[in-house]
Amino acid sequence: MPDNILNFSLADFFFNDNPDVLGAPSDFEEWMAHPAVRKGFSFFEQVLLEAPRVSTRILSNLDGREHRIINLTSYNYLGLSTHPEVIAASKAALDKYGLGSSGAPLLSGTLDIHVEFARRLAEFKGKEDCLLYSSGLGANVGAIQGIMRKGDYLIMDEKCHKSLVDGGTLSGAKMLFFAHNDLDNLQMMLEKAKGKRILVVVEGVYSMDGDLPKLPEILDLCEAYNAGSYIDEAHSTLIFGENGRGVAEHFGVEDRIGVSFGTLSKSFGGVGGFVCATKSLIRYLKGYSSAWNFSCAPSPAVTGGLMKALEVATRDSSLRDTLWANVSYLKKGLEGLGLDLGGSESHVIPIIIGPSGEKLMGYAGAMQKRGLFLQPVDFPAVPAHARRFRISVSSQLSREEMDETLTIIEDVIVKGAD
Ligand SMILES: Cc1ncc(COP(=O)(O)O)c(C=O)c1O
Incomplete structure:
Protein backbone atom coordinates (compact mmCIF):
# COMPACT_ATOMS: atom_id res chain seq x y z
CA MET A 1 0.00 0.00 0.00
CA PRO A 2 1.62 3.33 -1.04
CA ASP A 3 1.89 6.46 1.18
CA ASN A 4 -1.07 8.19 -0.41
CA ILE A 5 -3.48 5.75 1.22
CA LEU A 6 -6.24 8.36 1.38
CA ASN A 7 -6.33 8.61 -2.40
CA PHE A 8 -7.81 5.12 -2.48
CA SER A 9 -11.51 4.36 -2.28
CA LEU A 10 -13.91 1.43 -2.58
CA ALA A 11 -13.50 1.77 -6.35
CA ASP A 12 -9.96 0.32 -6.05
CA PHE A 13 -10.39 -3.07 -4.41
CA PHE A 14 -12.85 -4.86 -6.67
CA PHE A 15 -10.26 -7.32 -7.98
CA ASN A 16 -9.17 -9.79 -5.36
CA ASP A 17 -5.86 -11.62 -5.70
CA ASN A 18 -5.97 -13.20 -2.25
CA PRO A 19 -5.28 -16.94 -2.79
CA ASP A 20 -7.81 -17.59 -0.03
CA VAL A 21 -11.10 -17.26 -1.89
CA LEU A 22 -12.89 -16.41 1.36
CA GLY A 23 -10.46 -13.63 2.27
CA ALA A 24 -10.65 -9.93 1.40
CA PRO A 25 -7.78 -8.47 -0.65
CA SER A 26 -4.81 -7.93 1.74
CA ASP A 27 -4.38 -4.28 0.74
CA PHE A 28 -8.11 -3.76 1.41
CA GLU A 29 -7.62 -4.86 5.04
CA GLU A 30 -4.63 -2.52 5.33
CA TRP A 31 -6.65 0.36 3.86
CA MET A 32 -9.62 -0.28 6.15
CA ALA A 33 -7.31 -0.27 9.20
CA HIS A 34 -6.04 3.26 8.49
CA PRO A 35 -7.43 5.65 11.19
CA ALA A 36 -8.75 8.18 8.64
CA VAL A 37 -10.50 5.47 6.62
CA ARG A 38 -11.94 3.98 9.81
CA LYS A 39 -13.21 7.41 10.80
CA GLY A 40 -14.85 7.82 7.38
CA PHE A 41 -16.60 4.47 7.65
CA SER A 42 -17.77 5.27 11.19
CA PHE A 43 -20.46 7.50 9.65
CA PHE A 44 -22.06 4.43 8.10
CA GLU A 45 -24.20 1.78 9.75
CA GLN A 46 -25.05 4.03 12.69
CA VAL A 47 -27.92 2.50 14.59
CA LEU A 48 -31.31 4.20 14.91
CA LEU A 49 -33.05 3.48 18.21
CA GLU A 50 -36.51 4.58 17.06
CA ALA A 51 -38.55 4.69 13.83
CA PRO A 52 -36.94 6.55 10.89
CA ARG A 53 -38.88 9.75 11.57
CA VAL A 54 -37.37 13.21 11.13
CA SER A 55 -36.96 13.42 14.88
CA THR A 56 -35.39 10.19 16.09
CA ARG A 57 -32.64 8.81 18.32
CA ILE A 58 -29.33 7.41 17.17
CA LEU A 59 -26.62 5.35 18.84
CA SER A 60 -23.73 7.41 17.53
CA ASN A 61 -20.65 5.65 16.19
CA LEU A 62 -18.74 8.85 16.87
CA ASP A 63 -18.95 8.77 20.67
CA GLY A 64 -20.85 5.52 21.40
CA ARG A 65 -23.68 7.51 23.04
CA GLU A 66 -27.39 7.97 22.35
CA HIS A 67 -28.50 11.29 20.82
CA ARG A 68 -31.74 12.84 19.56
CA ILE A 69 -31.17 14.01 16.01
CA ILE A 70 -32.90 15.66 13.07
CA ASN A 71 -32.74 12.88 10.50
CA LEU A 72 -32.50 14.16 6.93
CA THR A 73 -31.20 10.92 5.45
CA SER A 74 -34.38 8.83 5.47
CA TYR A 75 -36.39 7.96 2.34
CA ASN A 76 -39.57 8.01 4.46
CA TYR A 77 -40.50 11.10 2.43
CA LEU A 78 -44.17 11.20 3.39
CA GLY A 79 -43.88 9.79 6.90
CA LEU A 80 -45.99 6.78 5.92
CA SER A 81 -43.84 4.20 7.69
CA ARG A 315 -56.94 10.16 -1.32
CA ASP A 316 -55.89 13.81 -1.40
CA SER A 317 -52.71 15.77 -2.10
CA SER A 318 -52.06 16.97 1.47
CA LEU A 319 -48.88 14.94 2.18
CA ARG A 320 -47.40 15.83 -1.21
CA ASP A 321 -48.31 19.48 -0.79
CA THR A 322 -46.61 19.64 2.62
CA LEU A 323 -43.54 17.93 1.19
CA TRP A 324 -43.27 20.43 -1.68
CA ALA A 325 -43.78 23.38 0.68
CA ASN A 326 -40.88 22.03 2.79
CA VAL A 327 -38.72 21.53 -0.31
CA SER A 328 -39.28 25.11 -1.34
CA TYR A 329 -38.57 26.50 2.17
CA LEU A 330 -35.37 24.50 2.64
CA LYS A 331 -34.07 25.15 -0.89
CA LYS A 332 -34.59 28.87 -0.49
CA GLY A 333 -32.70 28.79 2.82
CA LEU A 334 -29.84 26.72 1.40
CA GLU A 335 -29.56 28.91 -1.69
CA GLY A 336 -29.47 31.93 0.61
CA LEU A 337 -26.39 30.38 2.25
CA GLY A 338 -24.67 30.32 -1.15
CA LEU A 339 -24.33 26.51 -1.21
CA ASP A 340 -23.91 24.47 -4.40
CA LEU A 341 -27.12 22.42 -4.76
CA GLY A 342 -26.21 20.98 -8.17
CA GLY A 343 -29.18 20.74 -10.54
CA SER A 344 -31.73 19.46 -8.04
CA GLU A 345 -35.34 19.70 -9.24
CA SER A 346 -36.85 17.63 -6.46
CA HIS A 347 -37.04 16.71 -2.80
CA VAL A 348 -33.56 15.16 -3.10
CA ILE A 349 -31.16 18.07 -2.54
CA PRO A 350 -27.40 17.58 -2.75
CA ILE A 351 -25.03 19.99 -1.03
CA ILE A 352 -21.89 19.64 -3.09
CA ILE A 353 -18.74 20.11 -1.03
CA GLY A 354 -16.05 19.39 -3.65
CA PRO A 355 -13.02 17.13 -3.90
CA SER A 356 -11.92 17.00 -0.24
CA GLY A 357 -12.99 13.81 1.53
CA GLU A 358 -11.44 15.15 4.72
CA LYS A 359 -13.64 18.26 4.65
CA LEU A 360 -16.70 16.13 3.93
CA MET A 361 -16.09 13.85 6.91
CA GLY A 362 -15.17 16.81 9.14
CA TYR A 363 -18.47 18.54 8.34
CA ALA A 364 -20.41 15.30 8.83
CA GLY A 365 -18.95 14.85 12.33
CA ALA A 366 -19.49 18.48 13.32
CA MET A 367 -23.13 18.46 12.12
CA GLN A 368 -23.87 15.19 13.87
CA LYS A 369 -22.41 16.59 17.12
CA ARG A 370 -24.87 19.48 16.78
CA GLY A 371 -27.80 17.06 16.27
CA LEU A 372 -28.14 17.02 12.47
CA PHE A 373 -27.85 13.61 10.82
CA LEU A 374 -26.74 14.00 7.21
CA GLN A 375 -24.80 11.17 5.60
CA PRO A 376 -21.63 12.07 3.70
CA VAL A 377 -21.76 10.74 0.12
CA ASP A 378 -18.25 9.93 -1.00
CA PHE A 379 -16.50 8.67 -4.14
CA PRO A 380 -17.16 6.24 -5.87
CA ALA A 381 -20.90 6.72 -5.16
CA VAL A 382 -20.47 10.22 -6.65
CA PRO A 383 -17.62 11.73 -8.72
CA ALA A 384 -14.46 12.46 -6.66
CA HIS A 385 -14.64 16.17 -7.50
CA ALA A 386 -18.22 16.44 -6.24
CA ARG A 387 -18.39 14.78 -2.83
CA ARG A 388 -21.54 15.85 -1.09
CA PHE A 389 -24.28 15.63 1.47
CA ARG A 390 -27.71 14.73 0.27
CA ILE A 391 -30.84 16.00 1.97
CA SER A 392 -33.95 13.84 1.71
CA VAL A 393 -36.77 16.26 2.44
CA SER A 394 -39.72 14.90 4.40
CA SER A 395 -43.29 16.10 4.76
CA GLN A 396 -42.81 15.55 8.50
CA LEU A 397 -40.27 18.39 8.89
CA SER A 398 -41.52 21.26 11.01
CA ARG A 399 -40.56 24.91 10.42
CA GLU A 400 -38.47 24.82 13.63
CA GLU A 401 -36.59 21.71 12.46
CA MET A 402 -35.88 23.31 9.09
CA ASP A 403 -34.64 26.51 10.75
CA GLU A 404 -32.45 24.48 13.10
CA THR A 405 -31.13 22.53 10.09
CA LEU A 406 -30.24 25.73 8.24
CA THR A 407 -28.50 27.18 11.32
CA ILE A 408 -26.36 24.05 11.78
CA ILE A 409 -25.47 23.90 8.07
CA GLU A 410 -24.56 27.58 8.07
CA ASP A 411 -22.41 27.26 11.20
CA VAL A 412 -20.58 24.13 10.05
CA ILE A 413 -20.34 24.30 6.25
CA VAL A 414 -20.43 28.03 5.64
CA LYS A 415 -18.68 29.37 8.75
CA GLY A 416 -16.47 26.31 9.41
CA ALA A 417 -17.41 25.81 13.10
CA ASP A 418 -16.53 22.43 14.57
C1 LIG B 1 -33.25 4.48 -8.19
C2 LIG B 1 -33.38 3.29 -7.29
N1 LIG B 1 -33.88 2.15 -7.80
C3 LIG B 1 -34.01 1.06 -7.03
C4 LIG B 1 -33.66 1.06 -5.70
C5 LIG B 1 -33.80 -0.19 -4.87
O1 LIG B 1 -34.89 -0.07 -4.02
P1 LIG B 1 -34.96 -0.78 -2.59
O2 LIG B 1 -34.04 -0.04 -1.67
O3 LIG B 1 -36.40 -0.62 -2.22
O4 LIG B 1 -34.54 -2.19 -2.76
C6 LIG B 1 -33.14 2.23 -5.13
C7 LIG B 1 -32.74 2.26 -3.71
O5 LIG B 1 -32.04 3.07 -3.21
C8 LIG B 1 -33.00 3.39 -5.95
O6 LIG B 1 -32.51 4.53 -5.46
Missing part, protein backbone atom coordinates in the same frame (compact mmCIF):
# COMPACT_ATOMS: atom_id res chain seq x y z
CA THR A 82 -45.37 5.30 11.01
CA HIS A 83 -48.72 6.69 9.85
CA PRO A 84 -51.34 5.46 12.35
CA GLU A 85 -53.68 4.11 9.64
CA VAL A 86 -50.80 2.28 7.98
CA ILE A 87 -49.71 0.73 11.26
CA ALA A 88 -53.29 -0.35 12.05
CA ALA A 89 -53.69 -1.95 8.60
CA SER A 90 -50.35 -3.70 8.95
CA LYS A 91 -51.31 -5.06 12.38
CA ALA A 92 -54.63 -6.31 11.03
CA ALA A 93 -52.86 -8.11 8.16
CA LEU A 94 -50.33 -9.55 10.63
CA ASP A 95 -53.15 -10.92 12.80
CA LYS A 96 -55.00 -12.39 9.83
CA TYR A 97 -52.17 -13.82 7.73
CA GLY A 98 -49.13 -14.10 10.04
CA LEU A 99 -45.64 -12.77 9.51
CA GLY A 100 -44.56 -14.41 6.28
CA SER A 101 -46.11 -15.60 3.04
CA SER A 102 -44.21 -18.88 3.38
CA GLY A 103 -43.93 -19.62 -0.29
CA ALA A 104 -42.91 -18.37 -3.72
CA PRO A 105 -45.79 -16.54 -5.44
CA LEU A 106 -46.13 -19.07 -8.26
CA LEU A 107 -46.56 -21.98 -5.85
CA SER A 108 -48.11 -21.31 -2.45
CA GLY A 109 -47.11 -17.75 -1.49
CA THR A 110 -49.80 -15.68 -3.23
CA LEU A 111 -52.38 -14.25 -0.82
CA ASP A 112 -55.50 -12.32 -1.73
CA ILE A 113 -53.93 -9.08 -0.44
CA HIS A 114 -51.01 -9.49 -2.88
CA VAL A 115 -53.45 -9.84 -5.77
CA GLU A 116 -55.50 -6.84 -4.63
CA PHE A 117 -52.46 -4.62 -3.99
CA ALA A 118 -50.94 -5.47 -7.40
CA ARG A 119 -54.30 -4.68 -9.04
CA ARG A 120 -54.45 -1.30 -7.29
CA LEU A 121 -50.87 -0.45 -8.23
CA ALA A 122 -51.51 -1.30 -11.89
CA GLU A 123 -54.65 0.85 -11.84
CA PHE A 124 -52.74 3.70 -10.14
CA LYS A 125 -49.99 3.59 -12.77
CA GLY A 126 -52.49 3.24 -15.62
CA LYS A 127 -51.04 -0.09 -16.77
CA GLU A 128 -52.71 -3.43 -17.44
CA ASP A 129 -50.93 -5.44 -14.79
CA CYS A 130 -48.33 -5.41 -12.04
CA LEU A 131 -45.80 -7.77 -10.51
CA LEU A 132 -44.95 -7.40 -6.80
CA TYR A 133 -41.48 -8.25 -5.53
CA SER A 134 -40.08 -8.51 -1.99
CA SER A 135 -37.48 -5.81 -2.65
CA GLY A 136 -37.01 -2.86 -4.96
CA LEU A 137 -33.56 -4.04 -5.95
CA GLY A 138 -35.01 -7.48 -6.64
CA ALA A 139 -37.72 -5.98 -8.85
CA ASN A 140 -35.21 -4.15 -11.05
CA VAL A 141 -32.79 -7.07 -11.23
CA GLY A 142 -35.62 -9.52 -11.84
CA ALA A 143 -37.53 -7.48 -14.40
CA ILE A 144 -34.49 -6.53 -16.51
CA GLN A 145 -33.10 -10.06 -16.32
CA GLY A 146 -36.50 -11.40 -17.33
CA ILE A 147 -37.05 -9.02 -20.25
CA MET A 148 -33.60 -8.90 -21.85
CA ARG A 149 -31.66 -11.65 -23.60
CA LYS A 150 -28.22 -12.21 -25.12
CA GLY A 151 -28.09 -10.25 -28.37
CA ASP A 152 -30.43 -7.51 -27.05
CA TYR A 153 -29.25 -3.98 -26.27
CA LEU A 154 -29.86 -2.36 -22.90
CA ILE A 155 -29.18 1.38 -23.09
CA MET A 156 -29.07 3.17 -19.74
CA ASP A 157 -28.40 6.64 -18.44
CA GLU A 158 -24.94 6.47 -16.83
CA LYS A 159 -26.47 7.51 -13.49
CA CYS A 160 -28.87 4.57 -13.31
CA HIS A 161 -29.04 2.58 -10.06
CA LYS A 162 -26.89 -0.51 -9.51
CA SER A 163 -29.96 -2.78 -9.47
CA LEU A 164 -30.63 -1.89 -13.13
CA VAL A 165 -27.03 -2.57 -14.07
CA ASP A 166 -27.03 -5.88 -12.20
CA GLY A 167 -30.21 -6.92 -14.01
CA GLY A 168 -28.47 -6.16 -17.29
CA THR A 169 -25.39 -8.18 -16.32
CA LEU A 170 -27.53 -11.15 -15.39
CA SER A 171 -29.53 -10.97 -18.62
CA GLY A 172 -26.49 -11.29 -20.90
CA ALA A 173 -27.70 -8.33 -22.99
CA LYS A 174 -25.15 -5.88 -24.35
CA MET A 175 -25.13 -2.80 -22.09
CA LEU A 176 -24.45 0.72 -23.30
CA PHE A 177 -24.43 3.80 -21.07
CA PHE A 178 -25.22 7.28 -22.37
CA ALA A 179 -23.88 10.45 -20.74
CA HIS A 180 -26.35 11.72 -18.18
CA ASN A 181 -29.43 13.15 -19.90
CA ASP A 182 -27.42 13.70 -23.11
CA LEU A 183 -29.84 13.19 -26.01
CA ASP A 184 -27.16 13.25 -28.73
CA ASN A 185 -25.22 10.60 -26.91
CA LEU A 186 -28.37 8.50 -26.46
CA GLN A 187 -29.05 8.79 -30.18
CA MET A 188 -25.50 7.59 -30.94
CA MET A 189 -26.13 4.51 -28.79
CA LEU A 190 -29.47 3.89 -30.50
CA GLU A 191 -27.74 4.07 -33.89
CA LYS A 192 -25.22 1.49 -32.71
CA ALA A 193 -28.01 -0.84 -31.63
CA LYS A 194 -30.26 -0.22 -34.64
CA GLY A 195 -32.12 -3.30 -35.82
CA LYS A 196 -31.74 -5.13 -32.49
CA ARG A 197 -34.22 -5.45 -29.64
CA ILE A 198 -33.50 -2.35 -27.54
CA LEU A 199 -34.62 -1.25 -24.07
CA VAL A 200 -33.84 2.30 -22.85
CA VAL A 201 -33.73 2.74 -19.07
CA VAL A 202 -33.93 6.01 -17.13
CA GLU A 203 -34.88 7.12 -13.64
CA GLY A 204 -37.65 9.46 -12.53
CA VAL A 205 -35.50 11.33 -10.01
CA TYR A 206 -31.77 10.63 -10.03
CA SER A 207 -30.97 9.75 -6.47
CA MET A 208 -27.55 11.39 -6.07
CA ASP A 209 -28.43 14.65 -7.86
CA GLY A 210 -32.17 15.05 -7.49
CA ASP A 211 -32.63 15.99 -11.15
CA LEU A 212 -35.16 14.59 -13.64
CA PRO A 213 -34.75 12.83 -17.00
CA LYS A 214 -35.55 14.70 -20.22
CA LEU A 215 -38.39 12.26 -20.54
CA PRO A 216 -40.47 13.54 -23.50
CA GLU A 217 -37.37 13.88 -25.69
CA ILE A 218 -36.00 10.50 -24.57
CA LEU A 219 -39.33 8.89 -25.47
CA ASP A 220 -39.28 10.62 -28.89
CA LEU A 221 -35.95 8.91 -29.54
CA CYS A 222 -37.20 5.55 -28.25
CA GLU A 223 -40.15 5.75 -30.62
CA ALA A 224 -37.96 6.79 -33.57
CA TYR A 225 -35.73 3.74 -33.03
CA ASN A 226 -38.49 1.31 -32.07
CA ALA A 227 -36.92 0.88 -28.62
CA GLY A 228 -38.87 -0.04 -25.49
CA SER A 229 -38.76 2.24 -22.44
CA TYR A 230 -38.34 1.44 -18.73
CA ILE A 231 -38.55 4.09 -16.02
CA ASP A 232 -37.38 3.62 -12.44
CA GLU A 233 -39.68 5.84 -10.36
CA ALA A 234 -38.14 4.79 -7.00
CA HIS A 235 -37.83 8.36 -5.75
CA SER A 236 -40.73 9.95 -7.63
CA THR A 237 -43.81 7.75 -7.10
CA LEU A 238 -46.38 9.37 -4.75
CA ILE A 239 -44.44 12.64 -5.01
CA PHE A 240 -44.46 13.90 -8.62
CA GLY A 241 -47.50 14.47 -10.83
CA GLU A 242 -50.86 15.98 -10.03
CA ASN A 243 -52.07 12.64 -8.66
CA GLY A 244 -48.72 11.44 -7.34
CA ARG A 245 -48.27 8.89 -10.11
CA GLY A 246 -44.70 10.01 -10.72
CA VAL A 247 -42.50 11.84 -13.17
CA ALA A 248 -44.22 10.21 -16.18
CA GLU A 249 -47.45 11.87 -15.01
CA HIS A 250 -45.58 15.13 -14.34
CA PHE A 251 -44.46 15.19 -18.01
CA GLY A 252 -47.82 13.91 -19.31
CA VAL A 253 -46.26 10.87 -21.00
CA GLU A 254 -47.58 7.92 -18.99
CA ASP A 255 -49.10 6.11 -21.95
CA ARG A 256 -45.75 6.21 -23.79
CA ILE A 257 -43.87 4.34 -21.02
CA GLY A 258 -43.33 0.61 -21.56
CA VAL A 259 -42.44 -0.53 -18.04
CA SER A 260 -42.96 1.54 -14.91
CA PHE A 261 -40.94 0.48 -11.86
CA GLY A 262 -41.51 1.63 -8.29
CA THR A 263 -40.08 0.76 -4.92
CA LEU A 264 -42.19 0.34 -1.79
CA SER A 265 -39.37 1.27 0.59
CA LYS A 266 -39.24 5.01 0.08
CA SER A 267 -42.35 7.23 -0.10
CA PHE A 268 -44.55 4.16 0.61
CA GLY A 269 -42.70 3.63 3.90
CA GLY A 270 -42.47 -0.18 3.70
CA VAL A 271 -40.31 -2.55 1.70
CA GLY A 272 -40.63 -4.24 -1.70
CA GLY A 273 -40.80 -3.27 -5.34
CA PHE A 274 -43.13 -3.53 -8.33
CA VAL A 275 -43.19 -3.29 -12.09
CA CYS A 276 -46.26 -2.31 -14.12
CA ALA A 277 -46.61 -3.18 -17.80
CA THR A 278 -48.89 -4.97 -20.27
CA LYS A 279 -50.69 -8.14 -19.18
CA SER A 280 -48.68 -10.10 -21.68
CA LEU A 281 -45.28 -8.93 -20.41
CA ILE A 282 -46.22 -9.47 -16.77
CA ARG A 283 -47.46 -12.99 -17.59
CA TYR A 284 -44.18 -13.69 -19.36
CA LEU A 285 -42.08 -12.31 -16.47
CA LYS A 286 -43.82 -14.67 -14.08
CA GLY A 287 -41.97 -17.44 -15.88
CA TYR A 288 -38.60 -15.76 -16.40
CA SER A 289 -38.01 -13.26 -13.59
CA SER A 290 -36.14 -15.24 -10.93
CA ALA A 291 -36.43 -12.59 -8.20
CA TRP A 292 -40.20 -13.13 -8.45
CA ASN A 293 -40.66 -16.82 -9.12
CA PHE A 294 -37.77 -18.15 -7.01
CA SER A 295 -38.27 -15.89 -3.99
CA CYS A 296 -40.84 -15.77 -1.22
CA ALA A 297 -43.83 -13.44 -1.79
CA PRO A 298 -43.81 -10.18 0.22
CA SER A 299 -44.67 -10.28 3.92
CA PRO A 300 -48.45 -9.95 4.42
CA ALA A 301 -47.96 -7.59 7.37
CA VAL A 302 -45.99 -5.24 5.11
CA THR A 303 -48.40 -5.66 2.19
CA GLY A 304 -51.40 -4.78 4.35
CA GLY A 305 -49.66 -1.60 5.52
CA LEU A 306 -48.57 -0.70 1.98
CA MET A 307 -52.08 -1.01 0.62
CA LYS A 308 -53.21 1.54 3.23
CA ALA A 309 -50.16 3.73 2.48
CA LEU A 310 -51.24 3.93 -1.18
CA GLU A 311 -54.75 4.92 -0.10
CA VAL A 312 -53.55 7.56 2.40
CA ALA A 313 -51.10 9.11 -0.07
CA THR A 314 -53.58 9.32 -2.93
